[in-house]
Amino acid sequence: MSVVNDQIKLEEETLIPANRIFDLAKRLLKNKGAVLGLFIIVLLFLSAIFAPLIAPYSYQAQSLSKMLRPPGQGHILGTDEFGRDMFSRIVYGSRISLLVGFVTVGISLVIGVVLGALAGYYGGLLDYIISGLTDIAWSFPRNLLAIAFIATLGPGLLSVMLAVALISWAGFARLIRGQFLSLKEQEFVEAARVLGMSDFRIIFRHIIPNALAPIIVLTTLEVPKAIIVEASLSFLGLGAQPPTPSWGSIMSSGRSYIAMAPWVVIFPGLMVMIVVLGFNLFGDALRDSLDPRLRD
């Protein structure tokens, strides 16, 4: 019974206390970059959730009499080559960006945590094999590797999500392995082991909660990268296919009309930039708040 009590006490001690989260939030709110970044992210979420309420038109409602209309005249951001409202398409496009950003980072996070934890916790031959694989994946240029995967899977949004997930896990695996290597030598892990806890419990209840800060920072900084890769691949025609309104695919189809209707390309690209900037500002501020030594 006392062993169980000791276990509970140890787990309570190793978890991040609520006042630390409150301190972190206070520090973040003092940082102008973090506030701006958070504001952009919240706006993006709201736009994705309430797209049908915000968008004045359906994203696929065509009107050939309104083709390539400049901003104004009932269409705040103009219309595209099929007379579709650009504002509505951009609002719906936020759904694709968020979906790709979070789903792909979620998948790569799971792969990275599992592989990184196995390598860092158990070491030995397993570490050697996993680290070798991670180094190989890490050495490939992201865009080329993503294109290689899509060449295999065929163009489409699902292919892009899988490709981006498969090119992003190595960063997580490296980070988590490093965290495990240092944390597994700590006294609280020794104590958990002495109390007879299973490896699974030690990894998920004791080590991972203590490695959460850098994982959260990396996640925040990986989401914008995924959004840019999706937009770039969709721009090449390898990602979301028409009429799905991904920001990259809107630019892809609008590219041929750039000379007479630059708004078809300017606004979706601007959205990608603002959203990525928002995540980068928030991610940078989060990293600085969690570890001021990394500020430079």
Add this chain to the structure above:
Amino acid sequence: MLFYLIKRIISKIPILFGMTIIVFLILHLAPGDPVDMIVGPNVTPEVYQNIRTQLGLDKPLIVQYFKFLANIFQGNLGESILQGRPVLEIIKERIPVTFTLGITILIISFGLAIPAGIIAAINRNTWKDYLCMSGALLGMSMPTFWFGLLLLYFFAYKLRLFPISGYGTWKHLVLPALAMGLTDAAITARMVRSSMLEIIRQDYIRTARSKGLARQVIIYQHALKNALIPIITLLGMKIGWVLGGSVFLEVIFSRPGIGRLMINAIFARDYPVVQGAMLVLTTSIILGNMLADLLYAVIDPRIRFD
């Protein structure tokens, strides 16, 4: 130094093999039958079987991989389905286009980033530093292809200062090179700044300062030399980044490079060309990394005299 170089070269071997496996699997993991993909479904069973045997597809996958590897070592990357010519020949024609762009991007990027990073570091927390850091954040957030489209619109369509597309003169090179060179310079400047800041805090810089050495001497002879070491590593990494990014620029500016060839081949399902282009691009990246390792060893005496 020799030991270091051998170690670095050996460390690249698994990466090279990993790359060949991925490139090999592009054709074999693609949905559908490879023969159908190459000749279409409307062929007689005899022709189908002949092509299957010709391509070695009737052999086990591992045998096929080693044959693929042996062909690569003999410089045989197969034949383009679309053009009916050897893939290597097609790629060779396009190498100068891609490499000229890549090298120009690196020159612009590092040419701007090194002075900007140094200025930001030695003027920390001043407007120069903030300008450099804001530029870096914008550069990191801006999709390169979008910046390329903006340059194309303003400088080619509106101001008519540069050609809209094509290849051949220096004017064709300016916009695509600036599109990536400028965005990349912003990111690189941030790293140069970090590297310089770290060096400036070292004891030997304090010693140099206390000896009364001129600020310029301290910055250029003591700090910059050491700050350059991580920047060289960055150069090696950038080669991959630039070659990967040039794919988009070649598409936007209709430059007949390897990247555009590869994208067109993906849509045409010309798999031998996709594999060949991917192989050449990734091998160049690995060779670029090796070159950076070599430079690293030449510049850093701790490695040179090891």
